[in-house]
Amino acid sequence: EVQLVESGGGLVQPGGSLRLSCAASEFTVRTNYMSWVRQAPGKGLEWVSVIYSDGSTYYADSVKGRFTISRDNSKNTLYLQMNSLRVEDTAVYYCAREGRGELGAFDIWGQGTMVTVSS
């Protein structure tokens, strides 16, 4: 079954770091555009970052310079390294695949992992 499974969320203090993982099954992360999308409690969806198949990366202004997206091709896994965390980074973080035939729509989503930034 084609799926994404996130892990790595948890409680962290402001200024701390956390690394999220997103393991893919039945497709290859390296050859797809992969994004992180987050959702603060009770709020809407916010795109965070993307890594393209050529390795180029882009970030939302709200996380630029603090978050780093990467992938491990041998493990078929996507990552999000989050540094200098702020209270406003508290959210459920989803990884998602952009479907090739779907003009960039997010056709596969993980179940989400909760990140809570609080002292």
Next chain:
Amino acid sequence: DIQMTQSPSSLSASVGDRVTITCRASQTISIYLNWYQQKPGRAPKLLIYAASTLQSGVPSRFSGSGSGTDFTLTISSLQPEDFATYYCQQSYTTPRTFGQGTKVEIK
């Protein structure tokens, strides 16, 4: 960045009603417009991509239309399982951006 504006923010409807949600982009995005359904505690689910193409497995009561800057999601006959929050999203350019969501509630 392209801003996506949905209306209404919420609506109340009854089973069997026809429901329409609109989404407007701050600049033209051709047909690079997608619709998602999200239920509480669940990940979003892709319903429609490229403005009007139904994702595999999605019931035919869902339809999408529009191009350029103005788009519409229509549910022809609302079913109990359709009560959820709906988001539009543009995939024309990076950063990808979402509308603020439309919550469809039971009247």
